[in-house]
Amino acid sequence: MTAPEPTPVADPTWKRDFPYEASAEEDVTRREFARYLVAGAGAMAAGNVGLAIWTQLRTINTGEPRAITPLAAVPIGEPHLFRYPTDADPAILVRLNDTDVVGFSQKCTHLGCVVFYEAEEGRWHCPCHEGNFEASTGAVISGPPTRPLGRIEVEVRDDGAIWALGARP
Ligand code: FES
Structure with missing residues (x-):
């Protein structure tokens, strides 16, 4: 004799409208976070390099004697x-x-x-x-x-x- 099948519970309305699994949602969020992190770090590195070059150029004498x-x-x-x-x-x-x-x-x-x-x-x-x-x-x-x-x-x-x-x- 087999156990009776559980009665399927109907998904709530919000889940029908947004059919994403919680685990998949987390993956996307983590991936996006990493992407923003890398983009942010890259932008900061580029900004620092630009600032260093600008500072260096400012200290160089200009003009001929x-x-x-x-x-x-x-x-x-x-x-x-x-x-x-x-x-x-x-x-x-x-x-x-x-x-x-x-x-x-x-x-x-x-x-x-x-x-x-x-x-x-x-x-x-x-x-x-x-x-x-x-x-x-x-x-x-x-x-x-x-x-x-x-x-x-x-x-x-x-x-x-x-x-x-x-x-x-
Ligand atoms: S003090 Fe403002 S331009 Fe010189």
Whole structure:
């Protein structure tokens, strides 16, 4: 004598509309999760590589060495405007004393307004949002900028001229 067959229980309505097994559902979820994980890790790795390249490029000097102006033509404490490394890049230098000359990009590192030299304050001043930078280093003194002014390496050569050697953003 055999045992009676159990009476089949009808599937609930939701199971008829969505006929997936719980185990199969889990497999799909796991696979998708792994896919997102790999895609996310790949995107983060690519982002890190891009960031490293960008950071490296930012530290490379740009511009060819070029004579800017005779030292004798720049009075102490007076700024001198020029363009460097290209004609589209406003730059400014100031002769701090008999021998020391410093040069910077004239673009404020906040939103790109031009900075002006204020000899009596010993600073570069950006009038747009009252940003201030230290005269000899370009370091931020106050205001919204978070980065120092872009530095332009300058030197006084034997020919008596001030030379720009390269720009550092
Ligand atoms: S642009 Fe110079 S402080 Fe904002």
